[in-house]
Amino acid sequence: MKQSLIYLLVFAIGVVLALLEMMPDALLDGDIATWVLYALLFLVGMQIGSGKNLFAALRRFGWSVTLVPVATTVGTFAGVALVSLLIPGRSLTECLSVGAGFAYYSLSSILITEFRGAELGTVALLANIMREFSVLVLAPWMVKYFGKLAPVSAGGATTMDTTLPVITRYSGTEYGMIALFHGMIIDFSVPLWVTFFLNL
Amino acid sequence: MIPILLCIATGILTGYLFRKTGFVKYTGTLLSVVIMLLLFFLGVSVGSNKQVISNFSGIGLEALLLTVGGTLGSLICAKWVFARFFAGKKNRSEQPSPVNNLSRCSEEEDDQKGNKSTL
Numbered sequence: 001m002k003q004s005l006i007y008l009l010v011f012a013i014g015v016v017l018a019l020l021e022m023m024p025d026a027l028l029d030g031d032i033a034t035w036v037l038y039a040l041l042f043l044v045g046m047q048i049g050s051g052k053n054l055f056a057a058l059r060r061f062g063w064s065v066t067l068v069p070v071a072t073t074v075g076t077f078a079g080v081a082l083v084s085l086l087i088p089g090r091s092l093t094e095c096l097s098v099g100a101g102f103a104y105y106s107l108s109s110i111l112i113t114e115f116r117g118a119e120l121g122t123v124a125l126l127a128n129i130m131r132e133f134s135v136l137v138l139a140p141w142m143v144k145y146f147g148k149l150a151p152v153s154a155g156g157a158t159t160m161d162t163t164l165p166v167i168t169r170y171s172g173t174e175y176g177m178i179a180l181f182h183g184m185i186i187d188f189s190v191p192l193w194v195t196f197f198l199n200l
Numbered sequence: 201m202i203p204i205l206l207c208i209a210t211g212i213l214t215g216y217l218f219r220k221t222g223f224v225k226y227t228g229t230l231l232s233v234v235i236m237l238l239l240f241f242l243g244v245s246v247g248s249n250k251q252v253i254s255n256f257s258g259i260g261l262e263a264l265l266l267t268v269g270g271t272l273g274s275l276i277c278a279k280w281v282f283a284r285f286f287a288g289k290k291n292r293s294e295q296p297s298p299v300n301n302l303s304r305c306s307e308e309e310d311d312q313k314g315n316k317s318t319l
Contacts, residue, residue: 010236014243019253023244036241038207040234045211047227050219064285071277079273083265090262098263099270119259122252126263129242131271136235146275147282153274161204162238165231180208 007136037161044164048176065178069185072153073193076102093200094120100193101128102156102186103135103163108194115198132158139166148172152179157190159183 017023080099084092094116101108105128113121135142135155142150148171155163160183168176218224246252252259 007236007239011239011243014240015247018244018247036234036237038203040238041204041207042211043227043231043234045208046215046224049212049215050224061286067281067285071281072274075274075277076270079269080266083269086265087262095266098266118251122259123263126252126260127266130263130267134271142275146279149278149282149286150275153278154271165235
């Protein structure tokens with residue numbers, strides 16, 4: 001938990017520094033973040049490669065691994081459909097398009113901004129950042145109350161990159177392979193679902 | 201997509217080749233540092249987006265509701281899939297797990313089956 005609070009603090013410092021316009025323009029450039037992300041992916045790969053459970057997950061769990069992205073999709077859409085009843089200004093399909101971002105905030109917010117304007121696009125950006133963030137911060141709690149697959153499903157499309165390290169950390173290295181598989185499937189499905197719901 | 205897969209693949213290969221050396225032990229620590237860097241960038245991109253900041257309360261509440269709905273829904277489904285297809289298998293083949301853990305898993309399974317049938 002201490003680590004999660006440090007993460008939260010680092011995020012808040014980023015927000016405040018940007019608000020105070022104390023960030024040098026060079027840092028706002030997306031290139032640095034992209035390279036840091038690549039470094040992260042490399043390190044995650046190293047952790048998986050040096051572990052003993054490289055192929056143990058797929059061998060042990062077999063075909064049931066394919067149920068994980070299905071659970072993520074069904075659960076997300078059901079939950080978002082229920083919540084859409086509480087948001088009077090938004091239609092069911094608009095809410096589902098936000099949910100279909102599966103924490104892939106950059107892609108989903110760009111797509112939604114293009115189809116439905118910047119306001120819903122901003123909702124998508126925030127909602128999907130929050131989803132990613134909830135996994136980074138609450139992963140130990142998710143594992144405790146919802147089982148070891150919980151941070152994988154909650155992480156959506158990010159389980160192959162940014163949330164992979166917390167999954168391998170709290171669910172175990174063997175769940176890293178499930179997370180990679182799950183992330184790739186969900187990742188591909190995001191643009192399909194988002195455009196599908198916006199065209200309904 | 202391709203650079204992402206390449207980064208992970210080279211990482212796995214590097215980790216596998218150097219798995220018996222000491223320096224892979226520091227991977228976890230390095231990872232924490234890199235995650236912090238990425239979260240910092242995430243904060244900066246939120247803070248420098250004027251539209252997000254000016255309508256923060258309304259947009260933020262909507263986003264929060266959608267996040268809670270979507271995340272909780274996926275957590276409940278993940279719990280069911282874990283209890284039904286993963287927990288039992290693991291208990292049988294790998295670690296001998298404590299008795300209370302086993303009984304909790306089967307309880308969850310029954311609960312979830314009950315929920316499904318009422319739906």
